[in-house]
Amino acid sequence: MTWWWAILGAGLGCYLLKLAGLSVPARVLERPLVERIADLIPVALLSALVAVQVFASGTHLTIDARAAGLAAAVVALLLRAPFLVVVVVAALTASLLRVVFPGW
Amino acid sequence: MPDPGHDEPTERRAIIRDGLGVGIATGLYGVSFGAVSVAAGLSVLQTCVLSLVMFTGASQFAIVGVAAAGGAPVSGAVTALMLGTRNTLYGLKLAPLLQFRGWRRPLAAQLVIDESTAMSVTRDSTAAARVGFLTTGLAVFALWNLFTFVGAIAGNLIGDPRTYGLDAAVGAAFLALLWPRLADRGNRVVAACAAAVALGVVPLTPAGVPVLVAGGVALLAGLLTRNAADATEIPAP
Numbered sequence: 001m002t003w004w005w006a007i008l009g010a011g012l013g014c015y016l017l018k019l020a021g022l023s024v025p026a027r028v029l030e031r032p033l034v035e036r037i038a039d040l041i042p043v044a045l046l047s048a049l050v051a052v053q054v055f056a057s058g059t060h061l062t063i064d065a066r067a068a069g070l071a072a073a074v075v076a077l078l079l080r081a082p083f084l085v086v087v088v089v090a091a092l093t094a095s096l097l098r099v100v101f102p103g104w
Numbered sequence: 105m106p107d108p109g110h111d112e113p114t115e116r117r118a119i120i121r122d123g124l125g126v127g128i129a130t131g132l133y134g135v136s137f138g139a140v141s142v143a144a145g146l147s148v149l150q151t152c153v154l155s156l157v158m159f160t161g162a163s164q165f166a167i168v169g170v171a172a173a174g175g176a177p178v179s180g181a182v183t184a185l186m187l188g189t190r191n192t193l194y195g196l197k198l199a200p201l202l203q204f205r206g207w208r209r210p211l212a213a214q215l216v217i218d219e220s221t222a223m224s225v226t227r228d229s230t231a232a233a234r235v236g237f238l239t240t241g242l243a244v245f246a247l248w249n250l251f252t253f254v255g256a257i258a259g260n261l262i263g264d265p266r267t268y269g270l271d272a273a274v275g276a277a278f279l280a281l282l283w284p285r286l287a288d289r290g291n292r293v294v295a296a297c298a299a300a301v302a303l304g305v306v307p308l309t310p311a312g313v314p315v316l317v318a319g320g321v322a323l324l325a326g327l328l329t330r331n332a333a334d335a336t337e338i339p340a341p
Contacts, residue, residue, distance in 0.1 A: 007154055013185045024196070038189055039190075043285050043291045047294070047318070048299055053275040073280065083133050083280050092269060
């Protein structure tokens with residue numbers, strides 16, 4: 001599968017998932033177990049994505065400037081900063097650290 | 105049932121103002137998606153197609169994250185689809201409120217995202233919910249796509265993305281999307297387990313797979329807490 005197929009296939013799939021929500025009778029999916037798992041999937045996936053994006057480098061685990069960026073993002077979120085500010089603060093932190101410690 | 109007759113001009117203006125505010129804040133953030141996507145090796149056209157067709161931020165960042173890590177396209181596609189399932193739940197909650205029928209429904213479907221849901225699901229009439237949904241959804245759609253393009257062009261010009269900490273920006277973006285859900289204690293436990301499982305399998309599997317394995321934590325937690333069934337909430341943006 002090339003990236004083009006992945007982009008078009010997943011893009012169309014994501015659209016159909018949205019359309020299904022507006023079209024399917026609620027009782028088909030509104031079971032406590034299905035709803036509960038569907039609510040937990042984004043929590044598990046997003047948390048795993050944070051961990052992997054920050055601490056993985058290929059198939060190795062590592063701590064580098066990205067970890068400092070994440071710490072800065074946590075501080076920004078605790079201060080209730082808006083989305084864009086959180087992202088920029090993390091990028092700036094990592095970028096400045098790399099100026100001080102090149103290659104980190 | 106929602107009461108379609110209840111809609112005053114001042115309420116309508118306030119809903120439009122809030123929707124545009126959310127749209128501008130979210131749309132601007134498309135710059136970081138565009139820049140990260142081309143840094144991951146996708147072309148400007150592929151990046152823009154993602155924002156136009158997929159149009160759901162977490163899934164877009166996920167597929168781009170797998171590309172950046174050198175993972176298989178199929179891993180990226182599956183992760184994006186799994187994250188996209190939450191929009192189905194949003195749709196289920198919105199359908200009786202928005203009451204879109206006929207040709208309007210497939211058009212409105214593309215706008216079912218975190219922000220448009222949060223800005224409409226709390227309204228007490230169909231008219232007010234539609235104003236919130238359409239204002240927020242259309243503002244995010246227009247600006248998210250515009251700024252994705254701007255970010256992709258800029259990203260191609262700036263060279264090594266690590267110099268600007270763009271690799272750190274992706275983790276922060278996922279954390280910001282996750283943050284509102286961490287108010288719930290059960291969610292915090294699931295998040296911690298999922299992160300631990302993902303990092304545990306990083307040395308054992310190709311890039312992209314650890315996140316899918318961590319998705320199993322959600323299945324397990326859902327099955328284990330079956331008896332403690334509680335009401336599910338739409339998170340704030």
